[in-house]
Amino acid sequence: MKLATWNVNSLNVRLPHVLEWIAAEKPDVLCLQETKQEDAKFPYDALKEAGYNAIHSGQKTYNGVAILSPHDIENPAFGIPEFADEQKRVVSADINGIRIVCAYIPNGQSLESEKYQYKLNWLQALTNHLAAELQQHPRLALLGDYNIAPEDRDVHDPKAWEGQVLVSEPEREAFRKLQALGLHDSFRLFEQEEGSFSWWDYRMAGFRRNLGLRIDHIMVSDALKDNCQRCWIDKGPRKLERPSDHTPVILELS
DNA sequence: ATGGCTTATTGTATAAGA
Numbered sequence: 001m002k003l004a005t006w007n008v009n010s011l012n013v014r015l016p017h018v019l020e021w022i023a024a025e026k027p028d029v030l031c032l033q034e035t036k037q038e039d040a041k042f043p044y045d046a047l048k049e050a051g052y053n054a055i056h057s058g059q060k061t062y063n064g065v066a067i068l069s070p071h072d073i074e075n076p077a078f079g080i081p082e083f084a085d086e087q088k089r090v091v092s093a094d095i096n097g098i099r100i101v102c103a104y105i106p107n108g109q110s111l112e113s114e115k116y117q118y119k120l121n122w123l124q125a126l127t128n129h130l131a132a133e134l135q136q137h138p139r140l141a142l143l144g145d146y147n148i149a150p151e152d153r154d155v156h157d158p159k160a161w162e163g164q165v166l167v168s169e170p171e172r173e174a175f176r177k178l179q180a181l182g183l184h185d186s187f188r189l190f191e192q193e194e195g196s197f198s199w200w201d202y203r204m205a206g207f208r209r210n211l212g213l214r215i216d217h218i219m220v221s222d223a224l225k226d227n228c229q230r231c232w233i234d235k236g237p238r239k240l241e242r243p244s245d246h247t248p249v250i251l252e253l254s
Numbered sequence: 255a256t257g258g259c260t261t262a263t264t265g266t267a268t269a270a271g272a
Contacts (some may be wrong), residue, residue, distance in 0.1 A: 008260065009271080010261055010262075034271085036262070061261085061270090062262085062270075107269085147271095152258090160255090164256095164272085166272065171257095201272070202255095202258095202260055202271095203260090204255070213272075245259085
């Protein structure tokens with residue numbers, strides 16, 4: 001079983017890349033973030049033709065999350081219960097006996113911004129919610145754009161990023177709180193190349209120079225840890241014309 | 255190297271992303 005996550009930065013623009021990618025990779029689950037479109041515009045038909053069912057929670061211009069799968073998508077849920085949020089950032093469902101949680105964690109903008117406090121509050125609410133979810137669903141995976149580089153080795157130039165969002169200590173502490181629930185960063189269960197990133201700035205030839213961050217993650221619960229076979233980042237889509245600034249992360253489960 | 259890019263919007267400049 002192959003699980004994947006990809007921030008597409010507008011599904012309207014990126015649909016051709018997504019269709020091409022699912023045809024080639026045939027993921028059992030693909031979580032998308034930043035679809036940036038209302039549900040009425042979501043391309044259910046094109047995905048169905050490609051053999052994929054989908055659930056989506058979207059809005060115009062910003063945010064928007066979806067789960068795609070060729071399998072049945074059961075018990076869908078939207079958002080974080082008991083955390084009122086206009087922004088469409090979470091969608092969950094059961095697929096092949098695994099609780100899939102697709103999240104687009106807030107960026108935070110800057111440490112001084114109100115959006116940063118929103119990010120930290122949001123992470124706390126997600127963590128509380130997942131603690132309860134894990135009681136109900138021991139087999140759980142949290143996939144998405146976390147907007148957190150958990151360690152310095154996930155940052156191309158830690159010195160240059162000091163004091164920025166995505167790498168700050170409170171954000172990393174929030175990541176460790178997710179780990180404390182018994183969630184494992186599946187990428188780090190395996191030996192990986194140095195300089196492995198999932199996002200590169202559009203500017204400054206960031207991709208060509210590998211000036212990236214690893215901020216897209218697939219965490220799995222204790223019950224799934226031993227099923228992890230391989231986790232990797234597919235840089236292929238980042239090389240296409242008009243790419244998303246993020247590229248897919250994939251986890252193979254036995 | 256604090257943005258040189260890219261997205262969206264009922265646009266022709268602005269906001270946001272990371």
